[in-house]
Amino acid sequence: MLDDIMEDYLRRIGATRPEKADLQGLRHVMERHILSVPFENLDYHLDEEIFMDERVLDKIVRKSRGGGCYEVNPALSFLLEALGYEVDILPGRVQRPDGLGPFLGHLALRVWIDGEAWLVDVGFGRNSRFPLRMDSREAQSDPHGEYELRDGEAGAVDVYLNGKPLYQVHDRPVRIADFAPTLWWYRTSPESSFLQGLFCSIRTEDGLVTLKGNTQMSRVAGSERSKETLEDDAAAFEAYKQHFGIALDRLPKEPNLGVTTGVRTE
Structure with missing residues (x-):
């Protein structure tokens, strides 16, 4: 039986507990996670600590927050393991304008079902809505676009x-704790994309809602796109609550939004 916080996790994302650890159940849980948990970096600008271990569950489940890949993917891994899935933590390197970023710069999941490996990632911003078959080199259609996995080096x-x-993922699993030095870099370096930009983004059934800074709101719904500038702090508080389910008692500090962040949210 799942413990209380895992039951609350399922309720948090509006998911039904899968009857067994199969692909259908994985697709359901991943989709509900994508549509319920924002991809956001608010705590980097609220001077709050970032947890990758089980303590992240309090943030995702109890506080109805989201996070970056170091938070939401580990959190999902704990849920999937509680549901009976076999999960590996994979290290990744994000593709940047000047080439691939550092090793361990991204954290993704590999889930095994009946001997087949599936890539699961809910913490990238442009990740797929459903699992991607890791042994396929054909285009894989998804509501978010056409994904393709290609063989890389080593x-x-x-x-x-x-x-x-x-981005690139490596097939040799690592521990969540192995990401601690990179997390420290993201938390402290002036070159960190998570410090250079403030963002909160969530997928909808037919699009995407994004708030950059505390003022720049954009929406995509099918072929319709819109943008607006929020008038004041009250509007920002309301936007976080209405669109992302995040209740804040103070707004995160806005960085210099003129800096190119390297983090894509749409």
Whole structure:
């Protein structure tokens, strides 16, 4: 039987507990997670600590928050393991304008079902809505676009969306704790993309809602796109609550939004 916080986790994302640890159940849980848990970096600008271990469950489940890949993917791994899935933590390298970023710069999941490996990632911003079959080199259609996995160097797999590279994952599993030095860099370096930009983004059934800074709101719904500038702090508080389910008692500090962050949220 799942413990209380895992039952609350399922309620948090509006998911039904799978009857067994199969692909159908994985697709359901991943989709509900994508549509319920924001991809956001608010705590980097609220001077709050970032947890990758089981303590992150309090943030995701109890506080109805989201996070970056170091938070939401570990949190999902704890839920999937509680549901009976076999899960590996995979290290990744994010594709940047000047090439691949550092090793351990991204954290993704590999889930095994009946001997087949599936890539599960709910913490990238442009990740797929459903699991991607890791042994396939054919285009895989998803509500978020056409994904393709290509063989990289030394056992790595390159992930592409609509023909453009997103990131690379390596097939040798690591521990969550192995990401601690990189998390420290993201938390402290002036070059950290998570410190250079403030963002909160969530997928909807037919699109995407994003708030950059505390003022720049954009929405995509099918073929419709809109943008607006929020008038004041009260509007920002309301936007976080209404669109992302996040109740804040103070707004995160806005960085210099003129800096190119390297983090894509749409």
